Amino acid sequence: MLIDSCDLEVFTPPCEPGAERFAARARLKAPITDVLPYLNATLRGAVYNPAAGALTWKKAGHNIAFHAYEIATSNVEDREAAVQELRGLVDLVNRSWERRAEITPDLETHQRPTPMAVYKLLPRTNCKACGEPTCFTFALRLAAAQAEVEACPELFEPAQAQNLAELRSMLIDAPSIG
Numbered sequence: 001m002l003i004d005s006c007d008l009e010v011f012t013p014p015c016e017p018g019a020e021r022f023a024a025r026a027r028l029k030a031p032i033t034d035v036l037p038y039l040n041a042t043l044r045g046a047v048y049n050p051a052a053g054a055l056t057w058k059k060a061g062h063n064i065a066f067h068a069y070e071i072a073t074s075n076v077e078d079r080e081a082a083v084q085e086l087r088g089l090v091d092l093v094n095r096s097w098e099r100r101a102e103i104t105p106d107l108e109t110h111q112r113p114t115p116m117a118v119y120k121l122l123p124r125t126n127c128k129a130c131g132e133p134t135c136f137t138f139a140l141r142l143a144a145a146q147a148e149v150e151a152c153p154e155l156f157e158p159a160q161a162q163n164l165a166e167l168r169s170m171l172i173d174a175p176s177i178g
């Protein structure tokens with residue numbers, strides 16, 4: 001196990017005193033730098049910075065950062081959710097490390113696609129079937145890894161096959177670690 005203990009801290013970001021969102025961090029006793037290429041290979045939308053020894057990731061609107069001795073999350077709705085999320089991230093690191101023989105590590109930095117690049121590959125009918133008011137709003141969520149292409153039924157029409165393939169490639173539709 002890579003992380004066998006850590007200190008958890010939950011707080012309101014200093015720039016937002018009294019805000020109703022929470023940030024949290026786990027301070028680690030041993031570095032997790034070696035697991036970052038494995039997370040980079042499996043977390044959709046992750047941005048890995050090898051020089052800084054850091055990896056950032058967005059999940060459900062939360063901003064998550066993995067550093068050598070710290071895992072942090074922000075923009076979480078309540079304290080308990082922040083603690084639960086951190087515990088889940090610690091588990092994710094440990095599971096990834098245990099499964100590293102099955103994962104090809106990825107040392108490259110993948111930039112997130114821009115919303116406009118994503119939008120250009122959507123059907124652009126603004127049909128709202130995805131639950132968003134416009135295709136551009138859906139593009140914003142896809143680019144931020146807050147939505148999945150499966151939410152847009154029109155993308156699965158035969159005429160959209162090429163665009164769907166390009167979108168999947170652009171969004172690095174790698175399987176997440178379960």
Ligand code: SF4
Nearest residue numbers: 126127128130135152
């Ligand atoms: S379901 Fe697809 S086509 Fe319809 S609004 Fe959403 S992104 Fe656009």
